[in-house]
Amino acid sequence: MPGQRKRKRQQRAGTSADPGDGHWQVVFETQDELEWRTHLRDLRARPERIDAAGLRIDTLCGRLTHPTTYRLSLFMSGPAGDPGPDRDSP
Template sequence: MPGQRKRKSQRRHAAERMAARTSGPGRWEVVFETQSAAEWREGLRRLRTEAADIDWELTRIDTLCGRLQQPTTYRLSRFVPATGR
């Protein structure tokens, strides 16, 4: 498929940048979580326009796939580096 190698390379480089920035001590903090896909899209749109303090390079989007027992959950987390003492 045309362009697939380029997309794979871009994803790999993005993953390497994320690993380099989050390799130190710290934790993932949940910024936004919902079980509604429409609410998820609206929440992301709102955060992109309003939240200037979010470093999008240090964010992670998780989609926790649901089954009959648990519905699908969408979660946006950001990496918070540990403060040195």
């Protein structure tokens, strides 16, 4: 498949080699392609720089029973179950 070598190289040099170092959190999800493209355009137009290595764009291809879904995830450091210091601290 074209681009497979590049994809594997990017995965090896990814944000986190150990899954315990962090997790991916979904920040935007839609089934409307126009809304998806508008959100990406607005994201690119922001004045602050976004680290592309910490973003993951997924297109979940659908069939008749499941429509196509577009998803944007952000890499969050720390384990997925960790609520963080500002949540429910005793």
